[in-house]
Amino acid sequence: MSLLKGTKIYSIFTGTCPVCQEESMYEEKNPYKLHRVFKMHERCSNCETKYKIEPSFFYGAMYVSYAVGIAFSVAAFIISYIFLNASLLTSFFAIVGTLIIFMPVIMRLSRNIWINLFFSYKKNTGQV
Template sequence: MSSPSIGKSILLAKCPKCRKGEIFSVSLYSYYKLTDIKKRCDVCAANLLPEPDFYYGAMYISYAFSVALFINVMIVLNVFFDDPELWVYIVSVVGANILLLPFMQRYSKVLYLYGLGKLKYSPPYNQQG
């Protein structure tokens, strides 16, 4: 059995230690408690909340996502619509942020956990059924 890749594990929001357990208690399509993280992984029992307020640092990643989205929306509007009016920029940027906010918040926490969570991949968990 091949080990799951880190990219696929991040995309599917899996535990960094076993890459099988879920990080979040609800699915991405559920807006009820969308960004609540489990305390422990169901598969390997890794601590997904290393310290109180650990995920406050994920706000920086979420901010970077918002800035990147803003820049991309501005580029698309300028290229395809030949410099539209100001209200089009505002509505487009606000609409895109509202639409993608759940994704940006969730994946900022996943990236923060993978980057600074000090949980390293441990292959024996991958071989469990």
């Protein structure tokens, strides 16, 4: 994954600061600890980037979450219906199960995508 460092893809999939990509934005790396899934650091300790630009900044991630959820649903349908030859009802349950199981991952990915729309990677932004 370090080959992708400096790209938005790296920051999105690792959950690191979108500016310096040195520190996780989240207090808890594991998204399945549900009581802490939304807990984020206020600022990056490496480059001092403030993650919440304004109050309610991450409400926009709900729109991204919809698209990410559709992508997960399509993937679950293709795997269950086409590759595993399941019925439509079984495929429906596979989609619902996928969305429930991956809900914390989808929420984090959506936030990561949203914040990366507003920030860009800058080399050498760390403290000296």
